[in-house]
């Protein structure tokens with residue numbers, strides 16, 4: 078459940094920063110005053126480009142790194158000064174980090190042995206994990222005798238068998254091929270729901286970040302720049318960075334024609350669009366040049382017509398890329414290039430050739446406006 082003012086956070090980061098100082102003169106501000114809350118049993122993804130501070134954040138939560146400043150709380154109690162052994166917050170990594178000299182059973186049992194459980198109790202817990210994660214029959218194999226997917230499931234079993242309070246994942250599926258990624262992702266989500274554990278999951282894959290969690294945190298240059306449910310993040314990006322990174326948006330400099338009570342009228346090429354004020358990151362003024370963001374998925378592409386309706390433009394197809402699920406068209410109208418993502422609907426005859434004239438239908442209620450200075 079999401080942590081709100083009413084429901085206490087299970088994990089909470091308060092103004093956490095980390096500065097690396099690899100040499101006396103070098104300072105790398107990897108994480109800067111990051112604050113967020115994760116509710117008990119919630120699945121949260123942390124997404125951002127390479128080097129934005131995701132792994133550093135996870136390592137501080139697991140206890141492998143000490144924050145330069147700030148506080149980390151688990152269930153309301155500060156854990157900032159505790160070592161990793163005292164936290165019971167395991168991490169599952171991209172490279173699985175299995176012990177090569179131990180077989181599947183021994184790898185999964187490793188953490189339990191350290192807890193001095195009886196041999197029977199260990200065998201029982203490991204068997205249950207093997208059952209849940211489809212590892213039955215390969216318990217005596219060594220890591221180098223397993224497929225990538227099996228290794229990743231062993232690594233997951235090894236973490237889950239410890240019944241952790243919270244589980245951290247650092248890009249766990251990057252080594253797997255596309256099909257296996259989808260399967261393993263679904264498996265992780267299923268396990269999380271059955272075992273009701275709290276998960277913080279790092280990825281730089283947009284699809285992954287949006288499809289599995291209850292909530293998404295977007296990181297950029299060491300800071301959390303937006304957090305919310307996947308749909309909010311996708312449909313209502315608060316900054317051009319989020320619109321670009323999550324939605325792969327088209328961006329234009331647009332001219333403000335007028336500002337009304339609840340919408341702004343902007344001009345782009347030869348068209349004027351009414352955009353809700355709630356989609357502006359500031360109150361624009363008449364004659365201002367603003368940054369206009371349009372998601373490719375919100376534009377509809379259709380056959381050329383004699384008479385254009387409201388919010389329509391003529392355009393020419395420059396390129397068409399097909400990936401099975403959708404057509405990605407690059408089109409031009411006037412000197413403006415615009416990318417359009419069109420779903421490959423069953424039975425749809427929609428396919429336009431390069432050079433063909435088409436009509437774009439815009440939905441300005443989905444557009445966003447940002448300050449050009451910001």
Ligand SMILES: Nc1ncnc2c1ncn2[C@@H]1O[C@H](COP(=O)(O)OP(=O)(O)OP(=O)(O)O)[C@@H](O)[C@H]1O
Nearest residue numbers: 097099105107126127128129130131132133134281
């Ligand atoms: N041990 C270290 N010493 C010095 N700088 C480091 C160290 N670890 C990470 N950094 C730097 O801190 C910044 C954040 O690194 P981090 O590993 O947290 O990024 P990330 O978001 O996990 O990136 P990726 O997606 O590539 O894994 C980067 O600029 C990185 O070069």
Ligand SMILES: [Mg+2]
Nearest residue numbers: 131132133247
């Ligand atoms: Mg990383």
